Amino acid sequence: MSKRIEINDLNVYYSNFLAVEGVSLTIEPRTVTAFIGPSGCGKSTLLRTINRMHEVIPGARVEGEVLIDGQDLYGPGIDPVVVRRQVGMVFQRPNPFPTMSIRDNVIAGVKLNNRKMSKSDADNLVEQSLQGANLWNEVKDRLDKPGSGLSGGQQQRLCIARAIAVSPDVLLMDEPCSALDPISTLAIEDLIGELKNEFTIVIVTHNMQQASRVSDRTAFFNISGTGEPGKLIEFDDTTTIFENPHVQSTEDYISGRFG
Ligand SMILES: Nc1ncnc2c1ncn2[C@@H]1O[C@H](COP(=O)(O)OP(=O)(O)O)[C@@H](O)[C@H]1O
Ligand SMILES: [Mg+2]
Helix, strand or coil: CCCCEEEEEEEEEECCEEEEEEEEEEECCCCEEEEECCCCCCHHHHHHHCCCCHHHCCCEEEEEEEEECCEECCCCCCCHHHHHHHEEEECCCCCCCCCCEHHHHHHHHHHHCCCCCCHHHHHHHHHHHHHHCCCHHHHCCCCCCEHHHCCHHHHHHHHHHHHHHCCCCEEEEECCCCCCCHHHHHHHHHHHHHHCCCCEEEEECCCHHHHHHHCCEEEEEECCCCCCCEEEEEEEEHHHHHHCCCCHHHHHHHCCCCC
8 A cells, every 4th residue: 555755854874874864854645756867976875765775784774754654764663674664675786686587576675575375366366466567467477487587677677566465555766767678667657656556656767768757756856975874955846956946956857957
């Protein structure tokens, strides 16, 4: 079930280095939000705080709040493993488990969560997740072949199938198309449009056309210099950000003057 994400006064550190400063934003359920901005402004760092992946790096920590439907992910007694089941992630490079079959890749996350399943339940989940990722028709006759035998675009959809198989509330995607060709990219963009009916989606992208095609809302981040923290500069409807931004640096970035 799609849920609301609310980030309040978030500071994100790597040891003493403040990488992202003072971010507050609210992301509504059943929407796609794009994070854009020049390299190093903290898009990936911020994204990883939304499923507590940030803190797996030694010395990494946050100050502030990240709420999912009102519950603080960083509150006392919250299990990061449960958070990561509710908030799935898809990375830049498709990363299916190479020796595992397509079928086992899809249910890998579910198995990690120790859910016991009958063979028929597993079969249903595999089909449903692959259908959800628009991959079923392409792989239904070779479910027992390794996931690594698929094309890059198919592998990325397999990773999306694996992420949605655990029924998360939120899907985070960090430049999910940057390693893909244009046709595969369009397939993923179409898929994102469908997935937003079920999940709250946040996507980091360097591709301005992609941000304007897939997202409802866009957040522009920037840094004032090396070693300075990334900050949220402007967050608005995607059409406003691309057609009528309120901040000069947003306009400079989207029109390709830097970054
Ligand atoms: N594991 C890490 N340890 C220390 N600093 C990091 C780490 N990952 C990223 N950073 C730093 O945090 C800042 C933001 O990086 P990142 O979130 O990757 O930016 P973006 O995704 O916008 O390109 C950069 O200065 C980067 O060097
Ligand atoms: Mg990044």
